[in-house]
Structure formats: structure tokens, C-alpha cells
Amino acid sequence: MFDPKLLPITRKVVDIPARFLVRLGVSADQVTVAGFLIGLLAVPLLALEYYTAALVVILLNRLADGLDGAVARRTQLTDAGGFLDIVLDFIFYSAVAFGFLLAAPEQNAIAAGVLLVTFMGTGATFLAFASVAGKRGIENPAYPNKSLHYMGGLTEGFETILAFVVFCLWPQHFAVLAYVFAVACWITAITRIIAGYRTLKQPVTSGRSNV
Secondary structure (H helix, E strand, C coil): CCCHHHHHHHHHHHHHHHHHHHCCCCHHHHHHHHHHHHHHHHHHHHHHHHHHHHHHHHHHHHHHHHHHHHHHCCCCCCHHHHHHHHHHHHHHHHHHHHHHHHHCHHHHHHHHHHHHHHHHHHHHHHHHHHHHHHHHHHHHCCCCCCCCCCCCCCCCHHHHHHHHHHHCCCCHHHHHHHHHHHHHHHHHHHHHHHHHHHHHCCCCCCCEEEE
């Protein structure tokens, strides 16, 4: 929901360290993979209930997620890099939910399971529409430099980061917080299904369209 408004600000911030990485010869894909591996450390840290440390690696992962795009814009934007970025992002999101499940199976199992199903809903609607939108040449002016068509919604990147921060700060309330976030995510998924279906039901034109 807030991503389009925050994007110009975050890009200016991450561009500074991105210049340094480019001078060192670090590629965007290397930043993506490194950030993913760092993010996966959240699983054992959450399982061991080291919530502050888990929050640190989660935030480092999200920083890397912004840095890889900044590095790519200063070197070369590629479809392969965009593909790698989004796939690892969704795996990371699910891994965080799994980490909370391991931390307190009796209290968190159902809520974490609901969150995993929810991420499947938001991820599937996002990726399915992106694949067909690319085929049809549908553009999204809010994200002109993205490799994939980004469908907006109530919960996007910023809201997901915020949810993870809240989970780590108040882990004893994870179940309730996860249910609340899941409801917001399902609002996103349902609105994407409706908007995507209506958009794709329209006849294909020779020109390119924006949504």
C-alpha cells in the first residue's frame, strides 16, 4: 500500500551503499543471494527464541533486497536477476513464518500454518498475473523499472517488513498478530484476483496497456 510512495525515498538511501558495492565489483545477483542466506538465519534464531538477533537478520535481508535493485540499476537490469529476487523473497517470507512455528509449536503452529497458506495466496496472485501481464505487454507505471509486473494491494513489501518487526518485538502475541496480518493479506489476494480477472478478461489490443 505504501510502497509506491516510499520507493523514491528508499532508492535514494540505498543508492549510496550501492555505489560502493559497484566499485568493489559486487553484482546484483550476489547481493540477492547473500541477503537470502543471511535471511535464512532467522529460522534457527527464531526457533531458539533469539528474537532480537532474528530481527537483525530479517532487516539485513530486507536491506539487501533494496540494495540488489540499486546495484542492478547502476550496472545492468536483467530478467534473470528479477526472477531470482522475487523467488527468494517468497521463500524467505515463508521461512520466517516457519521459524515462529518452531519457536513455540503448541501456541504458534496453526497461526503459522495460516500465514503460510496466506503467503501462497498473495504470492500466487502476484506471480500468476505478472506472467500473463508480461505476455500481454501490460505495464505498471508505479514500478517502471521492475522485471515483473507488480500488482499493488493492502499488504506489499513495507507492510510485510512491518509485520515481521512486530512479530519479533512481541513474539508472545505472534498468533494474534499473524491472524491480523493474514486477514490483511487475504484482502490483498482477493482484490488482486478480482482486478486481475477483470483486466485479463478484456480483449487483447495491439498496443500496450497500463493498470
